Amino acid sequence: MKAIDVEGLTKVFRARAGDVKALNGVSFSVEFGDSVGFIGQNGAGKSTTIKILFGALTADAGEARLMGLPSDQARARKGVGYVPENPYLYDQLTPREVVQSGLRLHGFRGEEVIKRSAEWLERLGIAYAADKRIRNLSKGMTQRTALAHAFALRPKLLVLDEPMSGLDPVGRKEVADLMQEYRQQGGTLFFCTHILHDVERLADRFIMIDRGKLEAQQSVAELLAAQELMVVRYLGEQALPGFENDGGSLWRAAVAREDLPKALADIQRVQGVTLDVLPQASLEGLFESVVKVKAS
Incomplete structure (x- = not known):
């Protein structure tokens, strides 16, 4: 049994201007824990999916199960x-x-x-x-x-x-x-x-x-772990080689993972304060790339 199990979920909203397919064969599951x-x-269809899971909407096709039971059953x-x-x-x-x-x-x-x-x-x-x-x-x-x-x-x-x-x-x-x-x-x-x-x-x-x-x-x-480049930002008066100004006394650079220890040591050497070290490609970047491809 799974906490959530969605298979081939499809939902079409009828409108005078034309039908809108809010969900088109969506399938996923969520395990306990x-x-x-x-x-x-x-x-995008997020709230429509959840409304079907909680019985507020009925799917046109596919199946949604909540806590192992059909989602249209109150006991689910x-x-x-x-x-x-x-x-x-x-x-x-x-x-x-x-x-x-x-x-x-x-x-x-x-x-x-x-x-x-x-x-x-x-x-x-x-x-x-x-x-x-x-x-x-x-x-x-x-x-x-x-x-x-x-x-x-x-x-x-x-x-x-x-x-x-x-x-x-x-x-x-x-x-x-x-x-x-x-x-x-x-x-x-x-x-x-x-x-x-x-x-x-x-x-x-x-x-x-x-x-x-x-x-x-x-x-x-x-x-996040698959990213080879890390974005490093620090606060300091001195610019290190490879870092560009990010406003005021902030400095920013993309640093390869293997070069990260040296970069952090260099920041400390010039009495800078490391603010954050983040993967260059974040979830936000992936989201933007998906949306950009669909729009092109």
Whole structure:
């Protein structure tokens, strides 16, 4: 059994201007314990895939299974944490009521409901607003409520569609840290994001979709480790041979892996401060190349 199993998924939206094939034979799977980033441009088919997985849409062809069960069965979603791209919460409820009702729907009762809701409202930074109406909360606070609802389940599978949407920089870091913690504790994470750095940090592998078709699947570590050139940046008053100015007192160069120890030693010798050492070809570069080829 797999956490997510999608085979030949196809979805066509009918419109006066012409049919739009949102998904065209998409197939992939997510094993238990995996952390997978699902990436693509706006309109690529990410949210459509997730909506089919959670029974909000019906596929025209293909099969989607969640936790080993057909995704159109409600019991497939029991114990699965999910936050959609634009969470809709009943605006007359409070964050406490949202989280507690979610826990009860998934079979939790009594003191466990009270304990878990309090814990996750606190961890998501909304305990102070736990008894305010959703209608009176900002978009960021509503997003935190939806995330608290999902994390409180301590799910075997956590599916997040643009989880950082509406969050300020502090909130983004807090949620990324929670996702990392969940992943390190053995949870299964499947998330959509436009922020490719989050995929590089939080995912074991990525699945790239573009215009309804699967374009790439690969381990993030393998992608980054395969790069022969590393981009080195440092802060200093003196320019080293081969480095070009990157603004002010910043210097930048592409350095071969075998030359990296010498480059770092040279930076230290001129009393520079190494800022970062990154593979020259990142996930962002791969994404741009795929999109560029499709557009040409």
